[in-house]
Amino acid sequence: MAPANEITGETTAETKAAVESSHPISTLLIIIAMQTEALPLVTKFQLSEDTDESLFPKGVPWVRYHGTYKDLHINLVWPGKDPSLGVDSVGTISASLVTYASIQALKPDLIINAGTAGGFKAKGANVGDVYVASDAAFHDRRIPIPVFDLYGIGARRTFSTPNLVKDLNLKEGKLSTGDSLDMSPHDEAAISANDATVKDMEGAAVAYVADLLSVPAIFVKAVTDIVDGEKPTAEEFLQNLIAVTAALDQAVTQVVDYVNGKCLPDL
C-alpha cells in the first residue's frame, strides 16, 4: 500500500501555521509517554507539577509540569500511571487524549512529541540515534475496504523543520506507530509499506490530533532497540532505556533551545 500523502491534506496545519505565526513561539507543549523519559526534562527546565488544581478532569492520571524557560512557557504533559495497574499509560489512546485535552487547555504554538522508539538497521538506524520524523503513519490499523484502508494507515507529513534538522545535525526518517511493543508479520509488512525508519507507540496518534486542531508538531524519537536485529525488543528496550533517554533528553533540550526566540517559519 502506498502512503496516502497525496490525498490526506497533509500540509493544512503547516500552511495555517506559517501564515498565522510570524510571532515568536511562546507556548510549547511537550508530550512524553514514559515517566523515565519525562523526569530528566522536568529537572532540566525546572518545571513544577500542577498540584492544587489540575488542568485535567478528576479521574484521569495525566500530569502536567510547567514553567518558564528562557522566552518559552513550557508545558510537559505525561499521561501518568494507569490508575489500576500503576504502569505508564503508553500507546495511542492515552497519547491522543492528552494531546487533545492539552491543546484545548493550553493553545500551544508548537507541540514536541518526544520518546524512545525502535529503529530499523536496514534503514540506517543505530541504538542511541535521535530522529526527527518527517512523516507519521499507523501500522496496526488494517481496514481492507477502499479509502478506509488509507484512513487506517493515516499517513501524514509532519510539520516541516528543515533548518532545525540541518542546524542541529539530527537524522530524519519516517515514523510508524502501533500499540504493540513487539512486531507481528502483519505489522512488519505495514511498517515496510510505510517506509519507516523508526517505530513507536504514540507518534501518529499525536500527529492525527495535532492535525485536526491545526497545531504544528515535531516528533523527536531516540532509538532504544533495533527491531530488525537479533535481540528481542522488550529485553533490548529495557536494557537501553536509561542510556538512550539521556540522548533523547539532550536532543529535546537542543530543540527547545533552538526554538526559543524563533517563529514557526524559521524552523
Add this chain to the structure above:
Amino acid sequence: MAPANEITGETTAETKAAVESSHPISTLLIIIAMQTEALPLVTKFQLSEDTDESLFPKGVPWVRYHGTYKDLHINLVWPGKDPSLGVDSVGTISASLVTYASIQALKPDLIINAGTAGGFKAKGANVGDVYVASDAAFHDRRIPIPVFDLYGIGARRTFSTPNLVKDLNLKEGKLSTGDSLDMSPHDEAAISANDATVKDMEGAAVAYVADLLSVPAIFVKAVTDIVDGEKPTAEEFLQNLIAVTAALDQAVTQVVDYVNGKCLPDL
C-alpha cells in the same frame, strides 16, 4: 494470557454509579462510529444536529445530535467523516476522543456504545444477533513486559445490567476491540485469550475512557459477519451492514425505552 479482571479495579465506575445515582437516568450519551448505524436512530428519536454552535472545537469532524425522548435527554455522538478522506472516523482513537469530549461537555448519566461487530460462531454468535458486552478488552496492544502486558490488554468488566439483559432477552458475551477490520493470527490468539464472542473496533476504548471518568457504559453490538466462518470479513460486513443495522437500531431503541424512567441500580 488470562484476563486481568482481578486487578483492574473493574467495579469502580459501577460502585460509584450505584451509590450516587438513585435519581432516574436523565442524560444519555449514545456513541456510534458509523453514519449508517447512527442515522436511523437520529430519525427514530427525532434528534437535531448541532448547527450554529458545536459542542466540539473547530477542526474536529465529530457530530452531536440531540433531543428529548420521553423523560430522557438523548445525545447521539458520531465521530463524523475524516476531514481529508471522507470516510467514517472509525477505531479506538476517534472513539476515545469523542467519549472524552462528550463526557466533559454533557456529564451523561449513562453511555450506550452501539455498533456492528464481528461474531464468533464457536462462541454461539450468528449474523443479526445483538449482544450486550459483559466485558471489554483489547486484542492488538501486545506489550510483553510484566504488568504492561495487562495494561495493553486493558480487560475490564462493563457496567452490569442484569435486569436489562434478562427483560429484553438479549445475548451477553465478552467484547474484544482492535483497530483492524481483519484478524491476524496474533489478533486471533489475543481474542481467544480474551474469551470474546464479539469483536469490534471501538468498545474497549469507550470503556477505558468511561471508566477513567466514572461514567457507566453499556455496549450493544450487532453481528454483521462471522469471523471464524468462510466468507471474508470485509465482504460479509458490507453485505450485511444495512440489514444488521436495522436489528441494532431496534435493540438500541428497546434499551433506551427500558432505561427511561429507571435509576442506574434498576438496570
